[in-house]
Amino acid sequence: QVQLEESGGGSVRTGGSMELSCTVSTYTDNNNWMGWFRQVPGGEREHVALMPESGGSTSYSGSVRGRFIISLNKAARTMTLQMNNLKPEDTGMYYCVAGASFLSVRPSNYKYWGQGTRVTVLS
DSSP states (O other): OOOEEEEOOEEEETTOOEEEEEEESOOOSSOOEEEEEEEOTTSOEEEEEEEETTOSOOEEOTTTTTTEEEEEETTTTEEEEEEOSOOGGGOEEEEEEEEESSOOOOGGGOOEEOOOEEEEEEO
């Protein structure tokens, strides 16, 4: 059982930066995919940034590519999402996810979810 816990949310002004962290209790040993999803107000959950447990390759949604960076410190069991040049449309609940056996942008393919952390970008 993988347990995930996010931290680092809050409020920031447009153009600012924020870092989210996710503590990972254990890894699946299957090199599953993990990353971040978000749910904006009134919207569905959408992928933000994804990577395999082994690190290396990454995948970003078009709306955040070039602004957000996902990274994993496997030894420290911490996954990080560095968010730069934040926009009001980045406002939402951000979830740390894990447990997909392949790269997928569908939330249902991720077996493990954190409770989420709220990000508010003020205009």
